[in-house]
Amino acid sequence: MRARTMASFHRKPIPHTDWCTGDHRCGVNFHQAPDIIADGQLGARAIITRVRAAEVDYAEIRIRVPLRRADSLARRQLDTALHAVRALLAAVAAVRPAPLPGAGDRPAVGRRAF
Template sequence: MNRTMGQFRREATEHTDWCARDHRCGINEHRAPDVEAREVGGRAWITRTRAGDVEYAEVRVRIPLHRTETGARWQLALTLRLIRELLTAVAIRPGISRTGQTGVDSARSRGAIGRAA
């Protein structure tokens, strides 16, 4: 019995100036080294990624949960709400260019910009 194997062909993309240029990069995806933040017992990582012609930020967090079910559920609900707020704050929407906001003082509209960490 003869078997036929399908072949997938993807066009390789060139490395970017910021990608890790190692095992993190695939055929058509490029990934920067992770940036890590350790705060108040939790950890977060952000990675700049390019897939095809689209660049995006990938965010991962590890948050220790409370030992009680009620406390853990409260933390999960709060985390989801804050992630929604984060996505709303940083999403590129129609009328907002990648270089800045039209007709709006971007430093005033984004309270965290320019604030000391």
């Protein structure tokens, strides 16, 4: 008699894309492009990576900004960074294409279930 110690997961693998690395950075259910790095002043760095997970593409952005030692200045820097990230998200969202025709039609919404 054999005891089963671990459950096994069965996921449908997502095929590699033409832009993904196709190496250890890609998992069973996601794919990742090579990092694009932008270095800034005084040790700041931004890294952006294209990721596909569950058939949806994402931009993964990591930002490293050195903060001042004085708490009041560090808080102002964090506040500025937060406002800049919000502006970035709004600008990227504005580039989104218009929805497909008929995508807004939802005849089942508002219908009563019996």
